[in-house]
Structures are given as structure tokens and as C-alpha cells.
Amino acid sequence: MRKVLAIITLVIILLIPTFLFDGIMPSIGDPNSAPNTHVSDYYIENSVEMTNSPNMVTGILADFRGFDTMFETTVMFLAGLGAVLILSNRPNIKKRFIIPRNYIKQRPNIGAPRYKTINKDVMITLFEPLMMIYAAYVYFHGEISLGGGFQAGAVLGLAYIIDVMIVPGRRKKLFALDKGNALSIGGIGTFIYALTGILTMTGGGLCLEYDKLPFGLSHAESHSAGILMIELGVTICVMATIITILNAIMGRVRFDDDPIKRREDA
Amino acid sequence: MPSLFLEAVLLLILIGITLTIIFGKDLLTVTIVYCSFSFVTMFLYIVMGAPDVAFTEAVIGVVSTIYFIMTLKTIRRHTK
Amino acid sequence: MMRNLPALIIIFPLVSALLSVFLSKISLYLGRNLVITSIFISLALSIVQLREVIINGPISYKFGNYAVPYGIEFKIDTINAIMLVMICIIGLLTGLFSTNFEENSKDRIKIGGSHALIALLCVGMLGMTSTGDVFNLYVFLEVTSLSGYVLIALGGSKGVVSAFRYLLIGTVAATFYLLGVAMLYSVTGTLNMQDMHDILSSRANDDTMLIAMCMFIAAFGIKMALFPFHGWQPSAYTHAQTGARPLIAGVMGKIPAYAMFRYLYCVYGTEFKYFRYFLIVIGALSVMGMIYGSVRAMAQTDIRKMLAYSSVAQISYITLGFAIGTPIAIAGSFLHMFGHAFMKGGLFFASGSIRYKYGIVDMNDFGYIYKKMPLTSALLSISALSMIGIPPTVGFFSKWYLALGAAGEREYIYIAILVISSLLNAIYFFKMIEKIFMAKDRDLKPIGRDSVMELPWTMMIPIVISILMILGLGLFNVKIINILLMSLGGIGI
Amino acid sequence: MTSLETFLAAKGIYFLTFLLLFLGLYGMITCGNYMKKLICMNIMQVAVIFIFLCLAQKDGGTIPVLFSNLRNAEDYINPLPHALMLTAIVVSMGTTGVGLALLTRIKEKYGSIEEDEIIERENK
Numbered sequence: 001m002r003k004v005l006a007i008i009t010l011v012i013i014l015l016i017p018t019f020l021f022d023g024i025m026p027s028i029g030d031p032n033s034a035p036n037t038h039v040s041d042y043y044i045e046n047s048v049e050m051t052n053s054p055n056m057v058t059g060i061l062a063d064f065r066g067f068d069t070m071f072e073t074t075v076m077f078l079a080g081l082g083a084v085l086i087l088s089n090r091p092n093i094k095k096r097f098i099i100p101r102n103y104i105k106q107r108p109n110i111g112a113p114r115y116k117t118i119n120k121d122v123m124i125t126l127f128e129p130l131m132m133i134y135a136a137y138v139y140f141h142g143e144i145s146l147g148g149g150f151q152a153g154a155v156l157g158l159a160y161i162i163d164v165m166i167v168p169g170r171r172k173k174l175f176a177l178d179k180g181n182a183l184s185i186g187g188i189g190t191f192i193y194a195l196t197g198i199l200t201m202t203g204g205g206l207c208l209e210y211d212k213l214p215f216g217l218s219h220a221e222s223h224s225a226g227i228l229m230i231e232l233g234v235t236i237c238v239m240a241t242i243i244t245i246l247n248a249i250m251g252r253v254r255f256d257d258d259p260i261k262r263r264e265d266a
Numbered sequence: 267m268p269s270l271f272l273e274a275v276l277l278l279i280l281i282g283i284t285l286t287i288i289f290g291k292d293l294l295t296v297t298i299v300y301c302s303f304s305f306v307t308m309f310l311y312i313v314m315g316a317p318d319v320a321f322t323e324a325v326i327g328v329v330s331t332i333y334f335i336m337t338l339k340t341i342r343r344h345t346k
Numbered sequence: 347m348m349r350n351l352p353a354l355i356i357i358f359p360l361v362s363a364l365l366s367v368f369l370s371k372i373s374l375y376l377g378r379n380l381v382i383t384s385i386f387i388s389l390a391l392s393i394v395q396l397r398e399v400i401i402n403g404p405i406s407y408k409f410g411n412y413a414v415p416y417g418i419e420f421k422i423d424t425i426n427a428i429m430l431v432m433i434c435i436i437g438l439l440t441g442l443f444s445t446n447f448e449e450n451s452k453d454r455i456k457i458g459g460s461h462a463l464i465a466l467l468c469v470g471m472l473g474m475t476s477t478g479d480v481f482n483l484y485v486f487l488e489v490t491s492l493s494g495y496v497l498i499a500l501g502g503s504k505g506v507v508s509a510f511r512y513l514l515i516g517t518v519a520a521t522f523y524l525l526g527v528a529m530l531y532s533v534t535g536t537l538n539m540q541d542m543h544d545i546l547s548s549r550a551n552d553d554t555m556l557i558a559m560c561m562f563i564a565a566f567g568i569k570m571a572l573f574p575f576h577g578w579q580p581s582a583y584t585h586a587q588t589g590a591r592p593l594i595a596g597v598m599g600k601i602p603a604y605a606m607f608r609y610l611y612c613v614y615g616t617e618f619k620y621f622r623y624f625l626i627v628i629g630a631l632s633v634m635g636m637i638y639g640s641v642r643a644m645a646q647t648d649i650r651k652m653l654a655y656s657s658v659a660q661i662s663y664i665t666l667g668f669a670i671g672t673p674i675a676i677a678g679s680f681l682h683m684f685g686h687a688f689m690k691g692g693l694f695f696a697s698g699s700i701r702y703k704y705g706i707v708d709m710n711d712f713g714y715i716y717k718k719m720p721l722t723s724a725l726l727s728i729s730a731l732s733m734i735g736i737p738p739t740v741g742f743f744s745k746w747y748l749a750l751g752a753a754g755e756r757e758y759i760y761i762a763i764l765v766i767s768s769l770l771n772a773i774y775f776f777k778m779i780e781k782i783f784m785a786k787d788r789d790l791k792p793i794g795r796d797s798v799m800e801l802p803w804t805m806m807i808p809i810v811i812s813i814l815m816i817l818g819l820g821l822f823n824v825k826i827i828n829i830l831l832m833s834l835g836g837i838g839i
Numbered sequence: 840m841t842s843l844e845t846f847l848a849a850k851g852i853y854f855l856t857f858l859l860l861f862l863g864l865y866g867m868i869t870c871g872n873y874m875k876k877l878i879c880m881n882i883m884q885v886a887v888i889f890i891f892l893c894l895a896q897k898d899g900g901t902i903p904v905l906f907s908n909l910r911n912a913e914d915y916i917n918p919l920p921h922a923l924m925l926t927a928i929v930v931s932m933g934t935t936g937v938g939l940a941l942l943t944r945i946k947e948k949y950g951s952i953e954e955d956e957i958i959e960r961e962n963k
Contacts, residue, residue: 060921082936085499147321337943
């Protein structure tokens with residue numbers, strides 16, 4: 001029964017795109033289609049002068065539609081907060097349907113890893129600074145070429161993940177963040193973004209109107225300063241959120257080489 | 267525009283990957299195949315002329331694959 | 347300050363929510379108190395803004411001072427100004443109410459974090475209400491839904507499963523919404539609602555608009571739990587976190603309804619070729635939802651589940667008003683929106699208080715509760731009477747205006763369904779009232795917490811204000827309808 | 840332009856993209872495993888991103904980063920959908936994170952992430 005239903009659904013789903021969505025979208029690559037003319041032309045012709053950012057995508061993302069990005073960052077913070085809160089309480093061990101077995105007695109002692117051809121610690125110490133420098137490059141260079149706050153934050157988060165995951169608990173960490181601290185940092189990162197909006201309002205402008213930043217800068221400088229400020233907020237928030245979600249999920253995972261104490265409280 | 271052929275080919279690869287994911291039984295395989303899905307997606311973004319989006323997708327693909335594999339450690343690997 | 351009102355209303359709760367976790371690390375209740383204060387400030391600001399809008403007409407706020415189709419615009423008319431006030435009041439009351447459910451917990455992240463979630467839910471809803479940009483609406487929709495998922499998941503193990511199901515189906519809704527936006531963008535090339543309306547009315551492209559509207563109805567139908575899309579709703583409302591349930595059940599479903607109204611009447615407009623068919627479809631869905639929700643609610647004994655199914659029926663009243671399409675019916679459905687926010691919020695405040703004091707949720711145990719908790723049972727009975735539609739309360743007047751509108755359009759079947767649904771409401775709400783006043787005394791023992799009053803003051807305030815608002819909205823209904831009609835004329839209905 | 844290219848530009852690419860989207864939807868409906876449902880949800884979101892990026896393409900346009908010798912509107916492809924889709928990608932990642940956290944909790948309580956087993960144990 002279930003299989004028949006599944007096949008019927010598959011057929012319907014294959015038929016929908018052929019009939020329903022036939023010929024309702026404009027031809028791809030047509031320079032005169034509606035999305036390529038109305039607002040797009042204005043952005044291409046004016047965004048570089050108005051936002052002082054040669055990368056038009058960053059100009060739109062951080063300046064014209066900066067308010068969207070503020071809440072995109074909030075969504076990231078919210079995801080971290082949600083993951084931490086959901087995983088902050090465990091179900092009562094007696095009320096579980098399948099009580100997890102204690103694997104300690106069954107597991108043979110593996111001892112030290114057998115593969116010793118590559119010294120992983122050296123590789124890590126080589127990689128991490130490079131990744132961080134690259135993240136800084138992506139952050140500062142975001143308006144000129146590709147990249148921006150989000151990518152920089154994600155690369156920083158990845159550096160942390162590599163640091164934590166390859167040799168867990170054996171080496172002194174690059175920077176240790178538990179999930180509570182990481183969450184606070186994420187909140188502060190998004191707060192920097194919101195603060196930029198508040199600063200422009202205290203300067204007498206509308207929200208996120210970078211011309212009115214109260215630093216006494218010229219038009220081009222103030223836009224660059226505003227974009228850098230919000231990108232800083234995005235970088236911090238994204239980095240902290242990636243670390244938060246990782247920590248929240250990793251708190252529940254039992255690794256093969258964990259110390260015994262951590263398994264028993266699970 | 268020759269890039270349309272490339273787009274079509276990449277989309278066909280993506281559809282194949284999606285079918286593998288839907289009918290796969292081993293969750294670890296599914297996750298790794300999903301990682302390759304986001305890799306092909308990144309190429310498709312570049313072909314479509316959106317390098318910014320491709321950069322983001324490259325980073326996100328790695329991060330979400332790591333999350334999926336971490337979650338997989340708590341979850342039984344085989345599906346029904 | 348006055349210029350920036352629309353942005354400030356959103357930024358205050360946002361900032362407090364962002365700092366809440368950090369401040370909770372410094373002092374246990376600092377973050378929580380900051381959140382409640384900031385929602386209070388927002389409430390004050392939104393009342394000022396409502397006055398401003400009534401006197402000076404609609405406000406258009408441009409972020410970054412960019413001209414209209416290029417930047418993001420907030421558009422405030424009298425309808426969403428009143429809705430902002432409603433969201434802030436319920437948010438504030440919920441913030442106060444939920445302080446009682448974490449007394450024993452000393453987990454700092456949890457205390458700061460769960461209030462941050464309430465503030466972020468308010469932020470998302472405030473943004474969805476006031477924005478005039480279709481993509482901005484999507485971002486706020488995601489903020490709302492994500493905080494909703496987490497608040498539902500915090501209600502225990504059953505809550506986790508229903509939150510996961512809601513997450514899956516909610517993401518499908520968001521994806522459909524984005525697909526609809528892509529279609530509209532492909533024919534207009536803009537994202538601003540007003541600009542989109544101008545271009546759509548000059549450049550007819552009916553097929554694309556038709557399919558995009560189907561997408562929007564599916565998306566917002568899922569989010570507001572309209573009849574065939576309501577599958578996630580009953581278990582989610584039942585198992586949500588007790589403190590946050592009034593906000594989730596009272597307001598969260600109504601904001602997508604308002605967004606659908608914006609799409610129907612502000613973006614598409616009555617001159618759209620298939621407009622009448624959409625009204626008929628929405629009307630049919632509403633009629634089915636009203637009957638189905640009421641019938642299912644009659645079968646429940648758990649008060650939370652009964653209220654959740656009754657929400658399916660009540661949200662259909664709102665969409666029924668949109669489907670009738672005359673100004674008086676639409677104003678009536680907005681009045682029902684505000685009224686129902688306080689009725690359903692009030693019922694959940696009351697059921698949460700009973701659960702807080704005696705730990706019970708089954709209606710069969712409610713015997714003699716009116717002697718032990720007089721104010722709470724007063725709220726329960728007044729909200730129940732309002733749900734049925736007994737005259738001095740707001741429920742009667744909103745149904746009255748809906749029926750007036752239906753009579754004006756000669757849609758007599760809608761009037762018949764309204765009457766039938768009210769009778770069904772009467773059946774299950776009188777069952778509840780009977781259980782409160784006439785069932786056997788069960789000798790309930792308060793669980794743990796002794797207090798001089800019936801309840802702590804943070805729970806009394808929401809209960810008293812809910813009673814006052816239900817009666818007040820009923821007594822001043824003409825004023826509110828007039829304020830609503832001011833803007834409906836501007837939209838062009 | 841050959842006829843195949845015209846076909847691809849007018850219908851072919853959209854057809855494949857919508858197929859991907861509805862395959863994702865199909866997976867969400869039929870897969871019994873919650874993890875696979877989550878992955879199919881991601882696939883759906885990616886398909887919508889493709890549709891937006893299809894709208895942004897322009898014949899003869901280059902990527903929207905300023906080159907000093909190009910100044911006209913027709914020289915660059917439309918940057919607006921790119922900015923929108925960056926936001927959409929981030930949102931989808933946030934949803935995935937919350938979904939995985941929920942999945943971990945479900946596994947701890949019910950000992951399984953298969954839908955039928957969970958429904959069976961939920962009603963116990």
C-alpha cells in the first residue's frame with residue numbers, strides 16, 4: 001500500500017513541472033526580461049558610487065538591503081540559541097524507550113593510533129594560522145572582491161572545528177569556548193550590527209543610513225566604515241554560532257577515545 | 267550561451283544524487299553523498315555567474331556536513 | 347526620535363534579546379528583566395505610533411534613506427499599527443507570565459535564553475506586520491518560525507517531536523513562499539509591494555500570477571494552520587512551553603493571515619482577473635475549517651488540545667472575512683483577529699495558571715475550581731462566552747460584522763455556517779463552563795507553592811488585562827472599526 | 840543560437856530545477872527517516888536558490904564586481920538575486936542546525952529516528 005502511494009506521488013510530482021510550470025518564467029539570459037531591467041539597472045549603474053563598494057553584491061547586501069542582513073544574522077544567533085536550549089535538558093533515563101548500553105566493558109582498548117606516517121599536530125598548527133589569515137583577508141577584502149562577513153566568520157569557525165575535531169582533548173586548544181560563552185559572543189556580534197543602526201539614528205539619520213554615522217567622515221569613508229562595522233558583527237556572530245551549534249551537538253556524542261567519566265553521565 | 271549545456275549536465279548530476287539520497291539505505295553514505303551534492307551545487311553557482319553564493323555554499327557545505335556526521339554518531343546508521 | 351518610530355519598535359526587543367544571554371551570565375535575572383522592559387518600551391512606542399498614524403495618515407519608513415523600490419521600506423497604516431499594539435501587549439503579558447515557570451531552574455542560559463526567544467518571536471511578528479518588502483517578509487517569517495520551533499520544543503519530549511514536524515512542514519511553507527516571490531520577481535523585477543502592485547496592474551501576466559498566488563495560499567495556509575494544512579498545529583500548541591503558549595497560540599497564527607491579506611488586496615488588488623476564484627477557494631477552505639475544527643474540539647477532554655482545535659476553527663473566521671471581501675467584513679475579521687488574540691491568549695493564561703497551581707490539564711478534574719481560583723475562572727468563562735459570541739464581549743461584535751458583510755454580498759451560506767459554527771462552539775465551551783461550576787469537587791492540592799493571593803502578581807496581571815481587553819474591545823468596537831475602515835479605503839477595497 | 844540552446848533557455852533548465860525541487864518534496868513525503876527528510880529539505884531550498892539565480896543570468900554579462908573598463912548596465916549580470924540568495928542560504932543553514940539539535944533529542948528519548956517507530960512509541 002505504502003509503495004503504491006509512493007509511486008503515485010512520484011508520478012504526480014514528475015507531472016507537475018511539465019504542465020503547471022510550463023512557460024511561465026522568462027527566458028534565461030534575456031537582457032530585456034523584467035528582472036534584468038527595472039531595479040537591476042539602477043543597482044549596476046549607481047551602487048558603486050553610492051556605497052563605495054566595487055563588489056555590487058556586498059553593496060546591496062550590506063547597504064541597500066542592510067536591514068535584511070541584520071535579521072539574517074539574527075537568524076544565525078537564533079539557531080545557536082535554539083540548539084543550546086533544546087539540548088540543555090536531557091530526557092529522564094528511566095523514561096527513555098531504549099536505554100543506551102554502556103559500551104565501556106565491551107570495547108577493546110585500541111591504544112594509540114597505529115598510523116604514524118603523518119604528524120597531525122604539525123599539519124594542524126600549519127593550517128590553522130593560514131585559515132585565520134585567510135578569514136581576515138576575506139573580511140577586509142569583502143567589499144572589493146568576493147567574500148564578506150559571513151564567509152569570514154564561517155572560515156574562522158572551520159578553523160576552530162579542525163582544531164577541536166582532529167585531536168579531541170589531547171592538546172591545548174587554540175581558543176576554548178564552551179557553548180554558553182560562544183552564545184554570548186554571538187549575541188554581542190549581532191548587537192554590533194544593531195548598534196550600527198542605532199548609531200546612525202543618533203547621528204540624526206534613518207536606521208542604517210551610513211552617511212549620518214557620527215564619526216565626521218566623508219560620504220565614501222562613512223559608507224566603507226559602516227559596511228566594515230556590520231561585517232565585523234556578522235563575522236563574530238557567524239563564527240560564534242558555528243562553534244555553539246558544534247559544541248551543543250558534540251556534548252551529546254560519545255567518542256571512542258573519550259575519558260570514561262563523560263560517558264557515564266550520559 | 268554554452269554555459270547552458272554545462273548547467274543542464276550539472277543539474278542532471280544533481281538529480282541523480284538526489285535519487286541516490288532518497289533511495290539510499292546507509293545513512294553515512296547518504297550524508298557523504300549530500301556533501302558531494304553541495305560540492306556540485308557550488309560548481310553550478312559558479313557557472314551561473316554567482317561566485318559570492320558559490321563561496322558561501324562551499325563553506326556551508328563543509329559545516330553542515332560536519333554537523334550531519336556529528337549527529338550521525340548518536341544515531342543508528344542503517345535505515346529500514 | 348519620532349521619525350524613527352517604526353525602526354525603534356523593532357530594535358528595542360531585538361537588542362534586549364541579543365544581550366539577554368550575556369547579561370544573564372552577569373546577574374541571574376538581569377537579562378529577563380531587560381527583555382520585559384524593552385517590550386514595554388515597544389508597547390509605549392507603538393501606542394504613540396498608532397496615534398500618529400490616526401492623525402497624520404500612513405507612515406513610510408525607508409531604511410538607509412534609499413528611494414522606494416531600491417531599499418527596504420516599512421509601511422504603517424492604521425491596520426498594522428493596531429496589530430503592532432496587540433503583539434506588544436500579548437508579548438509583554440507572556441513575558442511576565444512565563445517568569446513563573448522557571449523559579450526552580452538555576453540554569454542561566456535557560457532563564458535568559460527562553461525570554462530572548464519570546465522577544466525574538468515578538469520581533470519577527472512585528473517585522474512581518476510592518477514590512478512593505480516581500481523578501482524582508484521572508485526573513486522575518488524565518489525569525490518567527492525558528493523561535494516558534496524552539497519554544498515548542500522546550501515543552502518536553504512530545505514537544506520535541508511536534509516541533510520537528512512543524513520544522514519540516516514550516517520549511518516547506520517558507521520554500522513555497524520563496525518560490526512565489528521568485529515568480530512575482532520574474533514578471534515585475536522589483537521586491538517592493540507597492541511598486542509590485544503598480545507594475546502588475548499595468549502589465550497583465552495572469553498565468554504566472556495565478557501560480558504564484560497558489561504558492562502564497564499554500565505557504566501562509568501552512569503557517570496559520572488553515573484547514574487542509576493544519577496537521578502540525580494541534581500537537582504543537584498542546585505541547586509548547588507552558589509559559590510561552592499564549593503568545594504562540596494567540597498571535598503566531600494571525601500574522602501570516604495578515605500577510606495573506608496584504609498579498610490578496612495590496613499586491614494583487616481586486617482588478618486581478620482570477621481574484622474572485624481565489625476568494626471562493628479561501629471561503630470554501632474557511633467553511634470546511636470552521637466545521638472541522640469545532641467538531642474535533644468537541645471530542646477532546648485535555649483543555650489544551652480542545653483550545654488548539656478550536657484555533658483551527660477560529661482562524662477560519664478571519665479568512666472568511668477576507669473571502670467575503672467587503673470593507674465591513676474585512677474590518678470585522680480584523681476585529682476578530684484582535685479579539686481572538688486576547689480570548690485564546692486568555693484561555694491559555696488561565697489553563698496555564700491552573701496547571702501552575704494544581705498541575706492538572708484534564709477538564710474532568712476542574713470541579714469547584716471557581717471557588718479556589720475565582721479570577722481565573724472568571725477569565726475562563728468570559729473568554730468562553732466571547733468565543734461563543736454573547737453580546738457584551740468582542741466575539742459577538744466581530745461575528746456580527748462578518749455576518750453584516752456576508753449579508754451585503756448576499757452570501758447567505760456563509761451566515762448559515764457562522765451560526766452553525768457558533769452553536770458548535772457553544773457545545774464545547776459550555777461543557778468547559780459546566781465542568782468549572784458544577785463538576786464534583788476533586789479535593790485538589792496545590793503543588794508546592796503557597797502564596798497569599800490566588801496566584802503570583804505576574805500571573806494576575808495578564809489575567810486581569812485579558813478580561814479588561816475582551817470587554818473593552820467589545821464596548822469600543824465602533825471606534826476600532828472606524829479606525830480600521832480609514833485604512834481599508836486607502837487600500838482600495 | 841542552436842535550437843537546443845533556445846529550448847534550454849526557455850524551458851529546459853527550469854524544468855530540471857523544478858524537477859529537483861519536487862524530488863526534494865517527494866523525498867520529504869516518502870522517506871520514513873527523519874535525517875533523510877532533513878537532507879531532502881535542504882535539497883528543496885537549494886532548488887529555489889537555483890530558480891532565483893536563473894532569473895539573474897544575462898547574455899554577455901560578467902560577474903557583478905566592478906571592472907574599470909566596463910560601465911554599462913548590460914555588461915554585468917543582475918546582482919540583486921545574489922544578495923537575496925546569500926541570505927536564503929544562511930537561513931537554511933540555521934534551520935538545519937536547529938533540526939539536527941531536535942533530531943539528537945528525539946533519538947535520546949525514543950531510541951530511533953524512524954517515523955513509524957516514533958509514532959508507535961509516542962502513543963504508549
